Amino acid sequence: MEAVTPMQEVLDHINATIGQNPDRGKTASYIPDLANVDLNQFGIAVCLADGREFHAGDALTPFSSQSVSKVFAVALALGKVGDGLWSRVGREPSGLAFDSIMLLERENGRPRNPFINAGAIVTTDTYLAGSTPKEALGGLLRFVRDAAEDSDIHINDAVARGEMETADRNFALAYYMKSHGNLSHDPQLTMGTYCHQCAIDMSCVQLARAGRFLLGGVKGLGPRLVSKTRARRIQALMMTCGHYDGSGDFAFRVGLPGKSGVGGGILAIAPGKASIAVWSPGLNSYGNSKLGTEAMEALAKAQDWSVFN
Structure with missing residues (x-):
């Protein structure tokens, strides 16, 4: 060998x-x-x-980190609602660009998976439930810091602001899902949380x-933050x-x-x-x-x- x-x-x-x-x-x-x-x-x-x-x-x-943060966000959302998450977001590849709206129109506002933007917005909306955006982001940061065993991990506020200012397409995804009853919060709250989530350095x-x-x-x-399964x-x-x-x-x-x-x-x-x-x-x-x-x-x-x- x-x-x-x-x-x-x-x-x-x-x-x-x-x-x-x-x-x-x-x-x-x-x-x-x-x-x-x-x-x-x-x-x-x-x-x-x-x-x-x-x-x-x-x-x-x-x-x-941008969309790499979605790995931690989906773990946090699953910890909050378990397999109930899958009633709102699928588990199939999209075959389209990460910010595409085409499948949302065809599938009545239910994103294909939690890693495309629409699915990640639903994931964020899920772990936001019962919390303010600041509290929800604090919970996500604690999860990431605990996973890394490192408290020196932060959100880059300048990146988050820039994302909010250029998030027209993501806002369109959020409002479209809201129109189908698949967003629980005001899109401004969910999107603000989502953009800050993506800005973790x-x-x-x-x-x-x-x-x-x-x-x-x-x-x-x-x-051990999640089960082996x-x-x-x-x-x-x-x-x-x-x-x-x-x-x-x-x-x-x-x-x-x-x-x-x-x-x-x-x-x-x-x-x-x-x-x-x-x-x-x-x-x-x-x-x-x-x-x-x-x-x-x-x-x-x-x-x-x-x-x-």
Whole structure:
């Protein structure tokens, strides 16, 4: 059997090769504070199930988690209402862009899954129930901080304001769902909470640590925040829906459950083995990190990690 290359050596090689690729994609220009992020940044971090951690590149630099935050939001919403969430949002891939309204019109205001924007707005609306936006966001931040065992994780208010100012399409999704009775709060409240949720800043190291809650309850590794069954189901959604209309391509190339964000971050899980975070702010045509996807593919190949083994 071929020897497995030591993890730090793998990450250093990925940083020195893929991380320096001049073809880096484009930033999310429609969100003001993301448009001008330096494209030359690249970071990667791995938290192994045995407790060891490795990182390379700009892995300690905070970035906007954006839709990666939906992983934590859906865990919080499921903790609040359980499987009742699925009466309001589906579990199927959309096959369309993350902010598409087409399926909402066809399916009477019920989003296909909790990782496209419409589904994430419903998820936010769910965990907002019985709380003010400030209280709900405090609960979400506590969940993320507990998962990462790090209190130094915060919401970037400037990014949140910019998102609110450019959220016309998301407001349209919210009002359309409200018209079908699938939004419990005033869209202004839900959208304000949603935009702040997406503006949580984390570094690759913090995100990889936070993702450990999905490792299936590996003993002694981080707090147990969800059951093993729920962790599996969230990973199933990450595999089938976590990269929008590029989810099939990510599954084909990487073979691991993953969730991307337009800030350029990706969280991926090698079940029972590792939580992985990568960040490169340039996006591909699907709105997912271009070099991040390439780095995840290289890491999975180097370590022979795949759910299809």
